[in-house]
Amino acid sequence: MTTATPGASPEHGAPVRRPRPGLSRPGLSRAVLLVPAGLGVALVVLPLVGLLLRTDWPRILENLSAPLVWPAIRLSLLTTLATVAVCCVLGTPLAWLLARADGRAASWLRAVLTVPVVLPPVVGGVALLMAYGRRGVVGAPVLELLGLRLPFTPTAVVLAQVFVSLPFFVLAVEGAMRGVDARYDAVAATLGASPLRVFTRVALPLAGPGIASGAALAWARALGEFGATITFAGNFEGRTQTAPLAVYVALQNDPQAAIALSIAMLAVSLLVLGLLRGRWLR
Amino acid sequence: MTARGPRATPAAAAAIVAALGLAACSPATTEDTSADAEVPTGEGVVTVLAAASLTEPLTALAERYEADNPGVTVRISFGSSTTLAQQIAEGAPVDVYASAGESALDLLPEDVAADAGRATVARNTVEIATPPDDPGGVSSLADLADPDLDVVLCADTVPCGKAADEVLTAAGVTPNVVSREVDVKATLTKVTLGEADAAMVYHSDVVSAGDDVRGVEIPDADNVTLVYPMLWFSQDPDVVGFADLVRGTDGTSALVEAGFLAP
Incomplete structure (x- = not known):
């Protein structure tokens, strides 16, 4: 799970981060903002994803009847x-x-x-x-x-x-x-x-x-x-x-x-x- | 109209994060890293996870070990044996684990438990604790059947709760249970604060609470005895050294002084 953290941000950022021709400097500075922002998103989203992945979906109703x-x-x-x-x-x-x-x-x-x-x-x-x-x-x-x-x-x-x-x-x-x-x-x-x-x-x-x-x-x-x-x-x-x-x-x-x-x-x-x-x- | 939305937003965000975080926190910590559980936690640091009932003697023994071995730190986390075993199964760093009773050991991954050093360090019995002024007039196990008493027990998922249930069932006593707390110290606290008339805890907890509670002993015939197994997961000299201290004569006398029975 933890190894996925760095991977998650480029995935989110990729379409926005690609610098357009002639705009490399604004593109770079945007990337500087996107990396911490993406990590922040990952810190919030990963535990929720972990919860969803560890759920035994086929038996969730049975488990809810505990x-x-x-x-x-x-x-x-x-x-x-x-x-x-x-x-x-x-x-x-x-x-x-x-x-x-x-x-x-x-x-x-x-x-x-x-x-x-x-x-x-x-x-x-x-x-x-x-x-x-x-x-x-x-x-x-x-x-x-x-x-x-x-x-x-x-x-x-x-x-x-x-x-x-x-x-x-x-x-x-x-x-x-x-x-x-x-x-x-x-x-x-x-x-x-x-x-x-x-x-x-x-x-x-x-x-x-x-x-x-x-x-x-x-x-x-x-x-x-x-x-x-x-x-x-x-x-x-x-x-x-x-x-x-x-x-x-x-x-x-x-x-x-x-x-x-x-x-x-x-x-x-x-x-x-x-x-x-x-x-x-x- | 326009000024309204933005005003509420920061508080809204905070509350939403709080609510979602709490809804998800416990299971989100689960990770399948049980294979890492036997990795020692580091040079000069002994990490101990121990049953809440061992708080006083193990804290004292840790201080003694640190004093005798300068540069070594013994870190102890106390909690319900069940919760701690669960944490070990989920990969929490640990060198030494001491459990109240043997039932929680079933939660440890088999390979981890099989390779560990193991010794029984103490035994304990169940005892009734009441506030010092005994507002409910409790002098025996049978008195707990009084429906006007507020009785607090440990949760039935943790060893002290299982032991209390066993004692009550065998005696045929059904108390008015108002709460089932997450570990034995939380259970005892309800009595020391005067919120409950009686609680069922371990004899050692009554001893360690001193004048804050009054103990009512349960005769051996009606009581159960729990053994306290200790497991160590590394051959690091400090890990073995601390384990040897706890299971040696000094450790036993510290545990007996704290109200435990010798192993």
Whole structure:
């Protein structure tokens, strides 16, 4: 596999790289750009190709029927949909307030919300335990007053996914909402619209496509969540074992099931990306 | 309209890469290079892959070997025996492999395992671990049947999970299992953090955790004993030297001190 790396870039670059007569210097400089670019492409594409090549295609359906596969896919779909719903309900107003705020507080808030984007997910999982665990700052009173235990439940899976995906959603939607001309708000306000009405009648319709792509990003991030989930929610079939966790566990005793499940996740991701690319992402 | 798309694009790209990368990462590392597995990892470096339960004694023995042999570095990676065996089968560089139990050895390519030096370095038994204040009131294996307890076990794919299942099945006890962790240290952590009422780990893990957990021993009649085989894949003097240290009397006493049984 690794020996194919250098071969892949000329293959990609060949038709473009051939210098046209009289254009040898621009052709050369273009080649200088194409080689690292091609290597970059290879670094991303080769693992995916490796996955496709190592898949036992004739038996993929059989491998997908391994007992841990469907509970994991079902749990992943349910929890990621719940995560997207939470992101939309809580994240959209937050993004709108941030888009229309310019103070220092807004900048700080924006910086804090970016932390989960750069934080290693497993650190996020530890933080979630410290907050919602049985001895956590929120978890202990919740257990005391309501008798509810959060870790090891599907709710914990959703909390972990929201922690990592809400920032993606808010940053994407805020970007879209900043694109909504502030004069529309002003006009709506002079016509007597309340801030809530401006949000629902002006911001939401105009930023609709941005919200949709933000939701898709949040969903993709939630679907791939591993570190925070296994640290905070644990790993139990049908309850907290999402598809990425099932891939990890299956790799230990049933690698073909792990590969088949990876292919299923890859297919779903590509499908969503394809739909988005056609409509919103350019 | 026009300002919207470009704004979202960098975040979009980052998220897409993250999502696809995670979906593909584990199996993408698989490569058919098992023939290279017996190649020693380099001059002056001994690469050790060892069961998570061996963390404390092997770390101490590695430090001792480095102190006695200046210029030699012992690199140890701890994980579930199953995952490590899988990595060796996929061509991970390794000089010494120490496994909890013998089941993971089946995953090693036959030619690699056949040519390796081999010795049993320790034995271990299963024990119940609870938080020090014992919130669930666990004093015997039978107490684990309480449905109000949150019990954590190792995944059934790794040796400590297989051993725990064996013990529970033989005793006819069905606990309320809330999570099956990827290796024994992750399992123990759920108890040391106070998130679980009880976990089934190895006796040595209870010993190494010290005051962070409380151990509840399982009588021999209900327990299982795991042997810890160690394999070395090279005749490099440092590889053999480190293996000799671990299986020699100093190694055994370090392992016994850490709560293992002598081989």
